[in-house]
Amino acid sequence: MSNIVGCRVDERLIHGQVATGWTNKLKSQRIMVIDNKVIKNDIDKMALKMACPPNCKLSILSIETAVKNLLSDKYGEERIFIVCKEPKYFLELLEAGIKFPELILGNISGKDDSKMLRRSVYVNDKQRLELDSICDYGVTIGLQMTPADTWENYKELR
Structure with a gap:
């Protein structure tokens, strides 16, 4: 299976923190x-291509294609950092048999039905259920804006 080195929920997808700090x-x-x-x-897609650092390859995929590519080991030993706007995609990866040990919650904007976990991270009831299900797979979930910031355990904040 592919070499997943990081997973992040971030509505902005690729931006400065992702393009430089996390990669x-x-x-x-x-x-x-x-x-x-x-x-x-x-x-x-054009904006994501422009934001991707030159030392990284970029794949912009549907969940179905991502599952197929990851299960087929299409990327060999490449170190893959997965970024999604919503936690549901990470749950779908796990349900398809793709494993990863950790999920980082970054920027998730607040909506009317959302609860603030910390500044810049809000989740609604549906997302909370998805995140709890991800935890049930043994994945550790934490909130961390940048690599320099302190890791905060999702389970303690939910």
């Missing part, structure tokens, strides 16, 4: 963006 810390060789809506939007 450098994780020594990522590929950023994989999984989002069924983004793959249909040429402007979003």
